[in-house]
Amino acid sequence: MTTVKRDFGSFHSSNVQELLSIDDNEYNSPDLPFRCEQFDSKQKECPKFGKEIRKSHFLLEDETVFLNHGAFGGVLKDALDIAQKYQRWTERQPLRFYDRELLPHLVYVTRRIAKFINSDPKDIILVENATTALNTVIQNIPLNTGDVVFTLSITYGAVKKMLKWRCEQTGAQLVAINVDFPVLGNKQIIQYVDEHLKPGTKLAVFDHIPSNTPFIMPIKEIIQICKSRKVPVLIDGAHALGSLPLDITSLDPDYYVTNAHKWFCSPKGVAVMYVRKELQPLTRPLIISHGFGSGFNSEYIWTGLHDYSSFLAVHTVIDFWNYIGRDNILEYMYQLCKQAGKMLCDSWKTNLAAPVDMFGSMCLVQLPEALHNEGGTLDYSSAEKIQNILFHNYNIEVPIKCVQNKLYVRISCHIYNELSEYEKLRDAILDFINSHDQL
Numbered sequence: 001m002t003t004v005k006r007d008f009g010s011f012h013s014s015n016v017q018e019l020l021s022i023d024d025n026e027y028n029s030p031d032l033p034f035r036c037e038q039f040d041s042k043q044k045e046c047p048k049f050g051k052e053i054r055k056s057h058f059l060l061e062d063e064t065v066f067l068n069h070g071a072f073g074g075v076l077k078d079a080l081d082i083a084q085k086y087q088r089w090t091e092r093q094p095l096r097f098y099d100r101e102l103l104p105h106l107v108y109v110t111r112r113i114a115k116f117i118n119s120d121p122k123d124i125i126l127v128e129n130a131t132t133a134l135n136t137v138i139q140n141i142p143l144n145t146g147d148v149v150f151t152l153s154i155t156y157g158a159v160k161k162m163l164k165w166r167c168e169q170t171g172a173q174l175v176a177i178n179v180d181f182p183v184l185g186n187k188q189i190i191q192y193v194d195e196h197l198k199p200g201t202k203l204a205v206f207d208h209i210p211s212n213t214p215f216i217m218p219i220k221e222i223i224q225i226c227k228s229r230k231v232p233v234l235i236d237g238a239h240a241l242g243s244l245p246l247d248i249t250s251l252d253p254d255y256y257v258t259n260a261h262k263w264f265c266s267p268k269g270v271a272v273m274y275v276r277k278e279l280q281p282l283t284r285p286l287i288i289s290h291g292f293g294s295g296f297n298s299e300y301i302w303t304g305l306h307d308y309s310s311f312l313a314v315h316t317v318i319d320f321w322n323y324i325g326r327d328n329i330l331e332y333m334y335q336l337c338k339q340a341g342k343m344l345c346d347s348w349k350t351n352l353a354a355p356v357d358m359f360g361s362m363c364l365v366q367l368p369e370a371l372h373n374e375g376g377t378l379d380y381s382s383a384e385k386i387q388n389i390l391f392h393n394y395n396i397e398v399p400i401k402c403v404q405n406k407l408y409v410r411i412s413c414h415i416y417n418e419l420s421e422y423e424k425l426r427d428a429i430l431d432f433i434n435s436h437d438q439l
């Protein structure tokens with residue numbers, strides 16, 4: 001792939017590859033038209049986690065007990081304000097914004113987010129969501145009849161569909177190893193990979209935090225196994241950014257995908273795709289536009305005319321995380337999750353789906369035995385029924401999962417949550433059991 005300058009047809013577009021390559025001490029960042037001043041200085045005291053920060057920095061309504069951040073996130077109010085300012089700014093003079101301002105601003109966001117996840121900015125791409133990035137990687141893997149693609153049963157449903165489709169198109173075989181519940185520990189997960197992953201496999205795909213069974217996978221060890229067998233590995237970290245200390249350099253995967261619009265709380269429509277340098281020439285965008293043929297980042301940065309405001313608001317999200325402190329945020333979420341998980345298990349006389357230390361900001365708690373029909377099979381519709389009752393009768397938003405014939409609730413814990421909300425969930429389930437004989 002040859003790299004050419006002036007790659008977007010617009011005479012004022014800077015060369016993206018060049019701007020990303022400049023050393024930090026020589027790089028001049030563009031002036032940002034909007035900033036959230038509160039996050040610029042440490043003068044103002046940080047709001048308290050729980051109700052206080054919910055009111056000051058989130059838009060969630062008071063009436064709902066919101067325990068499902070893991071589904072679609074929950075935006076940082078200040079970042080949405082900035083995104084909306086960018087939308088209005090764009091329309092004041094669309095040509096100035098798109099042709100003269102946008103690309104250097106996107107480069108700057110890329111540089112900042114790269115720092116946050118300890119990656120070379122030249123190795124990451126901003127995309128609209130994890131789904132786009134996952135499709136991009138999977139569609140680019142060369143596969144032939146008889147080739148093997150490897151994953152686990154707990155992999156995200158849409159990703160299994162992507163893999164299945166790609167295998168059907170190419171005649172490759174999808175191997176999805178079943179994970180038994182309850183999970184006993186990291187060793188068990190590592191063992192599944194160690195025992196079943198064969199050298200010569202064309203791609204292995206793992207969630208960093210599976211959506212339905214949200215423990216933090218021993219991904220570093222898994223990547224090491226893949227490497228030792230020369231198997232390219234794609235990690236779906238849709239839940240990772242903002243819910244664990246993500247360090248791409250230390251993990252050293254081949255491909256890594258993470259959402260910014262989930263736990264990191266950016267406005268909807270931002271994710272990051274990392275691709276190891278050697279694989280970049282083989283990883284071409286699904287959307288071909290002006291930057292095609294001009295280098296890895298240039299190929300992706302312009303996907304046609306659309307609203308880029310969410311990308312630009314990521315500055316505000318990063319400022320917020322620096323202002324509050326990443327470790328403070330993670331510590332609160334993890335402690336709350338442990339506490340809430342234990343309280344629910346104690347009260348319902350049940351267990352978590354995996355050892356407590358495997359969970360971070362979400363955990364999976366088994367529902368009371370009374371909700372498990374004796375001898376009957378439970379499935380997605382039994383789970384859906386309880387989820388709907390919690391929503392309609394108790395105004396609690398939380399997902400119920402059915403895993404291997406057992407019902408679980410997946411609780412999310414963000415900095416705006418507090419223990420009393422999980423107590424409401426506890427009481428609602430007990431109330432429901434007392435007032436109904438059967439599901």
Ligand SMILES: Cc1ncc(COP(=O)(O)O)c(C=O)c1O
Pocket residue numbers: 070071129130131132156207209210211236238239259
């Ligand atoms: C593990 C996992 N992968 C991928 C996705 C897809 O993310 P998005 O809808 O932002 O593309 C999700 C969404 O919940 C997820 O949980």
